[in-house]
Amino acid sequence: MKAAGIDVHKSMLAVVVTEGGGEGEPDFERRKFGTVASQLREPADWLAAAGVREVVMESTAQYGKPVWHQLEGHFRLYLAQAQSNRSPRFRRCGRFSIGPRVPLHDPLTSLRQAVEVCTV
Numbered sequence: 001m002k003a004a005g006i007d008v009h010k011s012m013l014a015v016v017v018t019e020g021g022g023e024g025e026p027d028f029e030r031r032k033f034g035t036v037a038s039q040l041r042e043p044a045d046w047l048a049a050a051g052v053r054e055v056v057m058e059s060t061a062q063y064g065k066p067v068w069h070q071l072e073g074h075f076r077l078y079l080a081q082a083q084s085n086r087s088p089r090f091r092r093c094g095r096f097s098i099g100p101r102v103p104l105h106d107p108l109t110s111l112r113q114a115v116e117v118c119t120v
């Protein structure tokens with residue numbers, strides 16, 4: 001199963017797709033997309049064509065909301081909080097507590113277990 005990570009910036013989306021569960025080092029496909037309203041459908045189309053089922057999105061401020069709405073209903077979505085925005089022990093995100101960071105070994109397993117998740 002393939003998973004993707006999206007780093008949302010004000011004027012750019014950095015998207016990485018990987019497939020976990022294999023032997024050796026995972027392969028990564030990387031692509032950048034614009035954030036203008038007319039460009040926000042492109043990442044969703046690319047992820048669907050790549051066979052992605054789960055997406056982890058890291059976003060600060062309000063920039064991630066339009067991206068989230070484009071992906072919602074098409075993928076299982078997770079919202080991760082940037083390491084630099086966390087308090088030392090934990091931080092509350094909605095009604096979920098965010099725990100310590102876990103190293104990424106198997107991308108899919110780690111995305112589910114370690115990317116401090118706040119599902120919306």
